[in-house]
Amino acid sequence: AQTVTQSQPEMSVQEAETVTLSCTYDTSENNYYLFWYKQPPSRQMILVIRQEAYKQQNATENRFSVNFQKAAKSFSLKISDSQLGDTAMYFCAFMKLDYKLSFGAGTTVTVRA
């Protein structure tokens, strides 16, 4: 089974500042996908960013970027210019070619005004 570890239960950041969330995973697979999902209080899981393991280039989506270190099995998320609407729980997730998502325990991010 795949294990996804998020070691930061909670993070707080000032509006407009940058915050980085850590994620490590354990797998023997070579081909897989990694994701960061956001879950606001509405419970709806929203995809923030994804990374294919075969791509060396780090994914970027507007203010969100990842640092993917395949050898270290690390996949951190950087939120730049934090906004109040970024307040949510963030889940790191792994998917191999069985198409089942394995999630970390989540990191609660609070953006302070």
Added chain:
Amino acid sequence: GAGVSQSPSNKVTEKGKDVELRCDPISGHTALYWYRQSLGQGLEFLIYFQGNSAPDKSGLPSDRFSAERTGGSVSTLTIQRTQQEDSAVYLCASSPSLSYNEQFFGPGTRLTVL
């Protein structure tokens, strides 16, 4: 277009009762997934359906849990003889196909077993 919808939004039931949770996927999506989010176990995969293929039931925690997908669209997750440890948020997701690597989630059903 409309996203994934789930009903009811919240369900309170008594221990030992059966419950049915419903998921309406995005139109045209052939793959449908159920996940459970609980305080003790976090987010875990339960089952997925892909078209007319046999579902992957490998994540169902016990034989009290079952799911079906009628007509390749709506899915129902049934929990028989509910237990307090079944209390959780049940999330449904869909995607255009299994190989499409983004899953689109619904808002979930919060189940409370008293």
